[in-house]
Amino acid sequence: MEQQGKGQWGSSFGFMMAAVGSAVGLGNLWGFPYKMGANGGFAFLLLYLVLVVFVGYVIMLTELALGRKTGKGVVGAYTDLSKKYTFIGWMSAIAPWLILSFYCMLGGYCMKYAVANLGDLFGAGWGIGDAASDAYFFGFAADMGQTVIFSLIFVLLTVFIVRAGVSGGIEKFTSIAMPALFVMLVIVIIRACTLPGASEGIAFMFKPDWSAFEGTGWVKVLSVAGGQMFFSLSLGMSIMVAYGSYLPKTDNLERSALIIPFADTIVALMAGLATMPAVFAAGLEPGAGPGLLFVTLQTVFKGMGGVGPIFGFVFYTLVFIAAITSSISLLEGITAVAVDKMEEKGKSVNRNKLVMILGASIAVTASIISIDGLGQNGFPQFLGQGCWLDAVDLISEGILMPLAACYCAIVVPTTLVEEEVTLNGNQFKTQKFYEFCIKFIAPIMMVIVLLGQLDGFLGLGMFG
Numbered sequence: 001m002e003q004q005g006k007g008q009w010g011s012s013f014g015f016m017m018a019a020v021g022s023a024v025g026l027g028n029l030w031g032f033p034y035k036m037g038a039n040g041g042f043a044f045l046l047l048y049l050v051l052v053v054f055v056g057y058v059i060m061l062t063e064l065a066l067g068r069k070t071g072k073g074v075v076g077a078y079t080d081l082s083k084k085y086t087f088i089g090w091m092s093a094i095a096p097w098l099i100l101s102f103y104c105m106l107g108g109y110c111m112k113y114a115v116a117n118l119g120d121l122f123g124a125g126w127g128i129g130d131a132a133s134d135a136y137f138f139g140f141a142a143d144m145g146q147t148v149i150f151s152l153i154f155v156l157l158t159v160f161i162v163r164a165g166v167s168g169g170i171e172k173f174t175s176i177a178m179p180a181l182f183v184m185l186v187i188v189i190i191r192a193c194t195l196p197g198a199s200e201g202i203a204f205m206f207k208p209d210w211s212a213f214e215g216t217g218w219v220k221v222l223s224v225a226g227g228q229m230f231f232s233l234s235l236g237m238s239i240m241v242a243y244g245s246y247l248p249k250t251d252n253l254e255r256s257a258l259i260i261p262f263a264d265t266i267v268a269l270m271a272g273l274a275t276m277p278a279v280f281a282a283g284l285e286p287g288a289g290p291g292l293l294f295v296t297l298q299t300v301f302k303g304m305g306g307v308g309p310i311f312g313f314v315f316y317t318l319v320f321i322a323a324i325t326s327s328i329s330l331l332e333g334i335t336a337v338a339v340d341k342m343e344e345k346g347k348s349v350n351r352n353k354l355v356m357i358l359g360a361s362i363a364v365t366a367s368i369i370s371i372d373g374l375g376q377n378g379f380p381q382f383l384g385q386g387c388w389l390d391a392v393d394l395i396s397e398g399i400l401m402p403l404a405a406c407y408c409a410i411v412v413p414t415t416l417v418e419e420e421v422t423l424n425g426n427q428f429k430t431q432k433f434y435e436f437c438i439k440f441i442a443p444i445m446m447v448i449v450l451l452g453q454l455d456g457f458l459g460l461g462m463f464g
């Protein structure tokens with residue numbers, strides 16, 4: 001077990017699984033399919049792909065290069081560039097800590113649903129039984145005791161894996177979990193796409209609807225796609241900087257920065273094929289937000305009869321795996337910052353202890369978000385949002401993430417990236433493209449995303 005200081009990836013495959021594991025999460029399985037369907041279908045997909053190539057790829061490459069060059073977590077990495085950039089590092093370190101607070105709660109929900117489907121399989125009392133899916137979901141979400149317990153179990157599992165170190169914990173776990181996730185996803189896709197009426201769901205996702213772009217609609221679609229892309233690729237956070245810092249100097253950065261977004265997008269599309277056909281086959285609403293995952297899909301599984309609980313169990317286990325490979329990356333991102341701080345102070349680094357302390361702080365914040373019960377338990381609400389999860393999401397995903405990514409595009413010198421990419425005589429094949437995008441396209445896009453996110457969260461209706 002690596003208990004002291006920094007770790008390093010054991011293999012290129014291991015790093016790739018960890019990075020793709022970070023990227024593939026609730027954002028892919030939950031957000032992507034319905035956002036795509038509700039914002040122009042294939043038209044949205046085209047725009048999303050353009051964004052991934054012109055913005056996602058270049059920010060990914062910049063963050064990985066910054067991490068590998070400095071060998072530090074995000075705060076130390078920006079401080080190494082210049083002391084005046086330390087605040088960017090802190091923005092990128094606070095956001096994952098905030099995201100973890102609700103991510104762990106949602107991970108806990110997935111566990112509860114996997115367990116409940118197992119209960120149904122055995123006809124046990126702890127299954128969902130005959131309860132209506134929405135009543136069951138909102139009943140569970142409002143139950144402070146249960147949600148806190150499931151959130152805490154999820155936090156504990158996250159801590160357990162991260163504590164075991166970069167290669168001994170994260171890499172080992174994701175190298176098994178990601179291929180398993182892929183297999184489960186294929187099983188669910190086959191079931192979903194062979195249900196009667198499934199083709200309507202495929203059409204919902206892929207049918208081009210250019211009218212979504214009319215008037216100022218394109219700004220909204222652009223910002224939804226951009227926000228989704230940042231969250232889905234785990235950018236503007238501490239993660240890709242930390243993961244880059246564990247890369248050996250021999251790794252081909254340019255190739256990694258291409259493969260991660262590619263794999264993430266494939267999984268997002270696969271997630272759409274696993275969910276939307278089933279939703280339409282059951283005649284249900286596709287854009288139900290949080291309800292989609294736990295109410296709509298549970299209704300679908302229930303409607304499948306005897307095999308429903310099996311698919312329910314496989315599906316929620318799959319979502320749970322996707323969630324935990326992302327949550328471990330969030331915790332690792334902030335752990336890297338804490339490790340640097342200890343080293344800076346000349347103290348000997350006990351990684352175990354640091355992970356436990358950070359884990360304890362997340363246990364507290366995840367419990368707090370859980371007791372709000374998605375706004376059902378009568379607590380005062382903030383920032384004009386309906387629940388604490390949304391308020392925290394507004395600050396982290398809505399503001400800190402695009403701002404940090406925007407600063408990243410502006411302040412990291414292109415020469416640093418060039419130097420890192422061309423180490424070991426590698427050719428920087430996309431250099432011209434990279435320089436153009438990072439200077440002009442990425443910052444402009446980030447400002448649009450930021451405005452669009454604020455507009456969406458605060459319901460200002462600026463962009464239709």
Ligand code: PFF
Pocket residue numbers: 022023024025026027028096099231232233234235237238239326327329330
């Ligand atoms: N990319 C993950 C998802 O799509 O659910 C979530 C996430 C993980 C966001 C790590 C940000 C992050 F730094």
